[in-house]
Amino acid sequence: MYDGGKIVAGLVLFLALVTSPIWYNVVTGKAEYKPEPKIVTQEKECVAPKAWMTAMHMTLLNDWRDSVVREGNREYVAANGKAYNMSLQNTCMQCHPNKAEFCDRCHNYASVKPYCWDCHVEPKEKK
């Protein structure tokens, strides 16, 4: 091998970088953690079917925001015929007041930090 020292050092660095997540999770020991968002409301249903909400709630909120702020339309009729006031604070957070144990659990896991709370008021929670 020619210039073996440098080449092997480069390869070791490459392998260390590629496998770094494995070592990281060995150190933190959290690879099997699952976020379990807690539902506290007495209601049975969300504004849309659960599976759809899990994947699409950001799009829904975006549509609500556009509808309220741009079109002045505040009423949302859900698929089951119920009408809701399109509001982040007054609708979502009414049924999901436990932001830290609901929204944030998933969001921390998936590394999303919605900037909505720069302006919208978070529900007051016992910390």
Place this chain on the structure above:
Amino acid sequence: MNALYALFAVVVLVLLAFLGVSAAGLQVVFGVIVPYAAVSVFLIGIVYRVLKWATIPVPFRITTVCGQQKSLPWIKSSPLESPPNGLWTAARMALEVLAFRSLFRNTSISLASDDKAPGGKRIVYSANFFLWLGAIAFHYCFLVILLRHFRFFTEPVVFFVPLVQVLDGFFQVGAPVVYMTGLIILGALGYLLFRRFANPQVRYISLAADYFPLFLLLGIVISGILMRYFLKVDVVKAKELTMGLIGFHPVVPDGIGSLFYIHLFLVSALVVYFPFSKLMHMGGVFLSPTRNLSNDSRARRHVNPWNYPVHVHTYEEWEEEYRDKIEAAGIPLDKG
């Protein structure tokens, strides 16, 4: 035709994953077995090829330089173009790896009309920055996207992911926030593909192996964008799957959506294809002899590594051997 072969191959990969998951229910194959196999091939393949390159001797300095070599103190030298020592070579390499300096020198040839020239036409060379721009935009976006994906491979998420996300989603458009790298990489890949079609010379030398990575990367980018903004998958469950892979306790949660498996399968295909293809330039750039050798062949003696002691018969020995005959013939001798 080459482009069609490559496109066809990528379409087959997409269909394979789609049917495999949605019709045959092979989630375990596409979510666990294929990714593990792919990463193993990737790592072993790269190490094997780099070590194979390392066995090839570089007997002399290959100095394709475009600057004055360091010589006498009053001759101005250009150490970056013609590095006299290891430090300047490292600087040249850094610019090559981080800024794609060689690509920046790309020129395009065209015919310009000129009344004085024979035939009324004259060849002109001009700088062409688009290849460089497309390449650098693609590579840096790819890096940012790779770093962002660490949210799927670390728990708690590593510190740099939120930083990268904030910068990438700086304009705060929509929800989920639009990441600019997603748009830029699409544009860059689109240009790199368009270039192969639009320029006749480049089209003539383009092989299926040139189109395939482009189509594959486009497939990965498009499936990723669809997953995030349009068709949606359950991100939390997707992370449970990736964390299972990372922690070697594979799980296949129900209901992630087949788009995720298509994305994962295309990435696995890219990773398997990597060591066998031109994509190995990732490792190769560090070993390119025209870039990583200092131009010091006049200052230092470089001995060919496979030199063996050669038996020589010097003039002195020859003269000694035939001394009497030379004297007899009256020919003058070196050693009287």
